[in-house]
Amino acid sequence: EDKVVQSPLSLVVHEGDTVTLNCSYEVTNFRSLLWYKQEKKAPTFLFMLTSSGIEKKSGRLSSILDKKELFSILNITATQTGDSAIYLCAVLQGAQKLVFGQGTRLTINP
Amino acid sequence: EAGVAQSPRYKIIEKRQSVAFWCNPISGHATLYWYQQILGQGPKLLIQFQNNGVVDDSQLPKDRFSAERLKGVDSTLKIQPAKLEDSAVYLCASSLVLAGAGTDTQYFGPGTRLTVL
Numbered sequence: 200e201d202k203v204v205q206s207p208l209s210l211v212v213h214e215g216d217t218v219t220l221n222c223s224y225e226v227t228n229f230r231s232l233l234w235y236k237q238e239k240k241a242p243t244f245l246f247m248l249t250s251s252g253i254e255k256k257s258g259r260l261s262s263i264l265d266k267k268e269l270f271s272i273l274n275i276t277a278t279q280t281g282d283s284a285i286y287l288c289a290v291l292q293g294a295q296k297l298v299f300g301q302g303t304r305l306t307i308n309p
Numbered sequence: 310e311a312g313v314a315q316s317p318r319y320k321i322i323e324k325r326q327s328v329a330f331w332c333n334p335i336s337g338h339a340t341l342y343w344y345q346q347i348l349g350q351g352p353k354l355l356i357q358f359q360n361n362g363v364v365d366d367s368q369l370p371k372d373r374f375s376a377e378r379l380k381g382v383d384s385t386l387k388i389q390p391a392k393l394e395d396s397a398v399y400l401c402a403s404s405l406v407l408a409g410a411g412t413d414t415q416y417f418g419p420g421t422r423l424t425v426l
Contacts, residue, residue, distance in 0.1 A: 203351070233414070240398055240420035241313075242352070247414060287351055295340055295404060296365055297415060299351030 201226040205288050205300035213308050216278050220303045222288030223270040232264055232271050235287040237302070242287055245273070275305075283307045311335065313418035315401050321424045327389040330421045334382070334403030340364070341378055342415060343386050344400040352400055358384060388423075396425045 203224045212218055224232070231249040235242035246255045248264035248271060255262050259278075264271045275282055288300040314333040322328050334341050340359050344352035355374065356366040360381035369376070373392070378384040388395055398420040406413040 205351075235417075240422070241400065241417040244414050244416070289351070295406065295413070295415075296354060296357060297342075297352075299353070301349070301351050 201290075201292070201298050203288055203290050203298050203300035205286075205303050207303060208301065209304045209306075211306045211308065212278060214278060214280060216307075217274065217276045218278060218305065220273040220275075220286050220288075220305070221270065222272070222300055224288075224290050224298075224300075225269060226290045226292055226298055228293040229266070230291045230293065233289045233291060233297070234262055234271070234273050235289065237285040237287055238283075245286075247291075278307045280307045280309055313401055313403055313416055315399075315418040315421055317421055318419065319422050319424075321426065322391055323426050324393055325390040327387065328391055328423060329385050329387045330399050330401075330423075332384045332386070332401030332418060334384075334401070335405075335416055338403035338405050338416075339381075340404045340406065341384050342402040342404075343376055343384070344402065346398045346400055346420070348397070355386070391423075391425045393425050396423055398422050 206221045233247050234245040246262045251266040259276045262273045285302040287302045289297040316331050342357050343355045346352040355369045356376045357364040358378040361378050376386045400420045401418045402415040404413045404415045
């Protein structure tokens with residue numbers, strides 16, 4: 200059975216801290232791995248990772264994929280209260296099917 | 310560019326009643342998806358359309374759920390009759406590429422929060 204597992208499920212840190220969110224996967228017909236941020240309802244796209252070892256960066260967020268060990272990490276440096284959200288990891292399979300993890304709820308306290 | 314539109318945003322019904330959700334994807338997007346997101350879980354794909362054809366509906370509970378995408382644009386998802394466990398957020402997403410033709414980002418709508426009492 201295809202599965203995507205995220206850890207931790209919940210994380211509370213102080214503003215300014217650096218956090219690392221983890222995502223491991225076991226899926227068939229892997230095409231790419233995506234990270235989304237979900238604040239209210241609609242997940243918003245952060246990164247798509249297809250190749251191993253190539254870091255993608257957007258401001259204070261960065262992510263990398265390891266296709267040999269089947270995992271990805273999402274780093275957020277100098278966290279701000281606006282980073283509080285649920286972060287979803289998803290694997291894109293075959294015909295554009297996304298399999299999501301259960302998400303990590305990140306809370307940034309001022 | 311307008312995003313994915315969904316309506317209604319909220320719906321409260323009693324069990325055994327029927328309910329329908331509507332989705333309008335981003336203009337020109339060939340592929341449309343319906344997801345169910347139960348509280349505390351990640352979204353789960355219910356059905357995937359490419360234009361007006363079904364690509365994957367393996368996780369759609371077909372005894373009570375149905376979906377259509379007439380004319381390959383808007384889509385409706387129906388639940389009849391609803392059960393308590395159907396309480397969830399129903400997300401619609403769309404992507405530009407055809408299934409299997411490459412990788413592309415899925416863009417999500419704001420969702421419909423369904424509460425079944």
